[in-house]
Amino acid sequence: MSALLTNPQDMQELLESWAIRGWLREVDVALVRFLRAEVPAMPSALMLATALVSHQLGRGHVCLDLQAAIDDPYMALSLPPDSELVTDQDNLLQPKDVLQQLSISNWVAALGHSELVSSDEGNSPLVLVGHRLYLRRYWRYERQVEAAITSRMEMSEKIGNSLPLEKIRDTLDALFPEKTKDKTAWHKVACALAARSAFSIITGGPGTGKTTTVVRLLALLQSIALTTGTHRPLEIRLAAPTGKAAARLKESIAGAIGRLPDLVQSNQELKESIPSEVTTLHRLLGTQPGSRFFRHDARNPLSLDILVVDEGSMVDLEMMAAMLQALPTSARLILLGDKDQLASVEAGSVLGEFCRRADRGYFTPDTAAWVLKVTGQQLPDDLIDPQGTLLDQHIVMLRESKRFEAQSGIGQLAAAVNSGQPSVVREVWDKGYPDLAHLQLATLDDSALTSLVVGTSNQSNSPPGLTKYIEVITTERPKIDSSREEFDRWAWQVLEAHGRFQLLCALRNGAYGVSGMNQRIEEILKRHNLINPSGIWYEGRPVLITRNDYQLALMNGDIGITLPYPVLNERTGELSWTLRVAFPIGEGKQIRWVLPSRLLSAETVFALTVHKSQGSEFEHCVLLLPPKRNPVLTRELVYTGITRGKRWFTLISTGDKVVLEDSVTRTVQRSGGLFRAGD
Numbered sequence: 001m002s003a004l005l006t007n008p009q010d011m012q013e014l015l016e017s018w019a020i021r022g023w024l025r026e027v028d029v030a031l032v033r034f035l036r037a038e039v040p041a042m043p044s045a046l047m048l049a050t051a052l053v054s055h056q057l058g059r060g061h062v063c064l065d066l067q068a069a070i071d072d073p074y075m076a077l078s079l080p081p082d083s084e085l086v087t088d089q090d091n092l093l094q095p096k097d098v099l100q101q102l103s104i105s106n107w108v109a110a111l112g113h114s115e116l117v118s119s120d121e122g123n124s125p126l127v128l129v130g131h132r133l134y135l136r137r138y139w140r141y142e143r144q145v146e147a148a149i150t151s152r153m154e155m156s157e158k159i160g161n162s163l164p165l166e167k168i169r170d171t172l173d174a175l176f177p178e179k180t181k182d183k184t185a186w187h188k189v190a191c192a193l194a195a196r197s198a199f200s201i202i203t204g205g206p207g208t209g210k211t212t213t214v215v216r217l218l219a220l221l222q223s224i225a226l227t228t229g230t231h232r233p234l235e236i237r238l239a240a241p242t243g244k245a246a247a248r249l250k251e252s253i254a255g256a257i258g259r260l261p262d263l264v265q266s267n268q269e270l271k272e273s274i275p276s277e278v279t280t281l282h283r284l285l286g287t288q289p290g291s292r293f294f295r296h297d298a299r300n301p302l303s304l305d306i307l308v309v310d311e312g313s314m315v316d317l318e319m320m321a322a323m324l325q326a327l328p329t330s331a332r333l334i335l336l337g338d339k340d341q342l343a344s345v346e347a348g349s350v351l352g353e354f355c356r357r358a359d360r361g362y363f364t365p366d367t368a369a370w371v372l373k374v375t376g377q378q379l380p381d382d383l384i385d386p387q388g389t390l391l392d393q394h395i396v397m398l399r400e401s402k403r404f405e406a407q408s409g410i411g412q413l414a415a416a417v418n419s420g421q422p423s424v425v426r427e428v429w430d431k432g433y434p435d436l437a438h439l440q441l442a443t444l445d446d447s448a449l450t451s452l453v454v455g456t457s458n459q460s461n462s463p464p465g466l467t468k469y470i471e472v473i474t475t476e477r478p479k480i481d482s483s484r485e486e487f488d489r490w491a492w493q494v495l496e497a498h499g500r501f502q503l504l505c506a507l508r509n510g511a512y513g514v515s516g517m518n519q520r521i522e523e524i525l526k527r528h529n530l531i532n533p534s535g536i537w538y539e540g541r542p543v544l545i546t547r548n549d550y551q552l553a554l555m556n557g558d559i560g561i562t563l564p565y566p567v568l569n570e571r572t573g574e575l576s577w578t579l580r581v582a583f584p585i586g587e588g589k590q591i592r593w594v595l596p597s598r599l600l601s602a603e604t605v606f607a608l609t610v611h612k613s614q615g616s617e618f619e620h621c622v623l624l625l626p627p628k629r630n631p632v633l634t635r636e637l638v639y640t641g642i643t644r645g646k647r648w649f650t651l652i653s654t655g656d657k658v659v660l661e662d663s664v665t666r667t668v669q670r671s672g673g674l675f676r677a678g679d
Helices: 008-021 026-038 044-058 066-071 075-077 093-098 104-112 136-153 155-160 165-175 186-195 210-225 244-256 269-271 279-285 315-325 350-354 365-375 407-420 421-430 446-455 467-475 484-500 514-527 633-642 660-667
Strands: 063-065 126-129 131-134 199-203 236-240 278-279 305-307 332-337 395-396 436-440 501-505 543-547 559-568 577-586 590-594 602-604 607-608 618-624 645-653
Touching: 008 026, 008 044, 008 501, 026 044, 026 407, 044 075, 044 104, 044 126, 044 269, 063 066, 063 607, 066 075, 075 093, 104 136, 104 279, 126 136, 131 136, 136 199, 136 315, 165 210, 165 365, 186 210, 186 365, 199 350, 210 244, 210 332, 210 633, 236 244, 236 279, 236 332, 236 365, 278 279, 332 484, 332 618, 350 446, 350 514, 365 660, 407 421, 407 436, 407 633, 421 436, 421 590, 421 660, 436 446, 446 514, 446 645, 467 484, 467 559, 484 559, 484 577, 484 590, 501 514, 577 607, 618 633, 633 660, 645 660
Parallel strands: 199 332, 199 395, 236 278, 236 305, 305 332, 436 645, 501 607, 501 618, 618 645
Antiparallel strands: 063 131, 126 131, 543 559, 543 602, 559 577, 577 590
């Protein structure tokens, strides 16, 4: 090994220089300083690994995959970041130059002889498992999640043996009266398997009926509870990771309850036992200001029989561990989510880890026989495998989308991207679907971008831009002495019009990221006299809440619009205009009007990251790809961006088509070890 890898002081100085360049976070290097102060003999190779494992947490990885870092440092670590131009004239040693001097055996050996690293329980700050290096807290989260899920899965046989099978068969037939010829009724199968499980996952893409399925599942479980045992309804709670996702689930649940078959509609007690109120996970568990801990935990568990969590892909590892700790041992957990969507912003890809084999089923013959007995449904032979794991038996993937019709380009493109084959993606583009557009720009100064952003306001058959919502602000504004209800109605119209168009970015920083595009769009709208950004706060400014604010009842991901609002001058008794930010509240089209000065964590949102768009839908969704290869560009990101569009989808690119094709062939490879004991 080089002198750098054997001289701790040289390594310390190199890591400091990487932090100055912005390649590492200051917290990454601070961790190295702290551990080196505790153990002065800390080896250079461990200093490097410690900085990188901390860096990986900031990128959503639970651990550092040592082998991946050696094999492809840029794609595994994103160091230096894509926004950083590094030339041959730079004297700064890059991570790839350091890592290519390491072999996996040497690196593992260097880490294994330190009092700072252990391979199992203990007090060391770092844990090494095979080629995966963890900060202990995240290693512990993984073990807690695995243990809690395994314990619940092992209860399935006991639950299954206690079920009244004839009652389940009759109720399932009544809940799913639709006849499916030559097709597996996956919704019915999902309900049956979840009914015998203390833990279950129902996954599927947009429009596959996850909400409809879970409402019928709850009807099945409540029907059993009301007619057997204690004859009391089960206590059910519904939750989602964000306020926006919770609001969407509430709306979907209410609609699904209204579509329940006559069996439920005619039974008022059964119908009323299915809840429609939805909360965020933070509210459910009870946040404690200034602490990462929650009011509900293993010592103070939640009071419920069933917990349903939607948008499971957005739940990070730490939150999953906290949620499982707070669940009573007798409670059922039902996760809903799209396994192909992006993982959570925070560390972990929990739903993706659970569902990595879901496409191919891996149902055991015993599971298939039980499903046939209870539902009359024969599982496809190619999804049955005697080697299926216990986890495989608790996951059902819904496979047919009703949101996208057969002629929908958006649906075809999403499926093509998920195939991982660039040739299939090209075939979809070549078919010329009217709901798809690919805008190839020379630069971001291209007038075509301006036309797309501004859009039209009076052609219902054309993809909308931002003009319409700004027109609603000016043309529909109530008189200053109008009622609160009229202002709420107007603000709701503005918010609806704004939600018709959204530009999504793969990156956060740089010209092609949210920061650059927000500024560019603001300038475009100003040139067209659509807005007048004379200060930070101005009429028409859309803002995104970036941190939960329970005092204002605003959640991370909520979007509001800055609008004029009348305020009474107590001295003169006259009304005058002032600015307030209007946020929607629930389904009743009510509005919360907030003083801009009270919004401590808000940013302009003409452009939005794909991550932040999860749980949302837009009439016209536009996805901007950067011009060159980047570690964040993955199949999941492109798929998530495409499926945010309800009626139109536009892809903007300024680079070679290989950028899109490379994205399609690469999946999110977040480092982690959930249910990977044999890896």
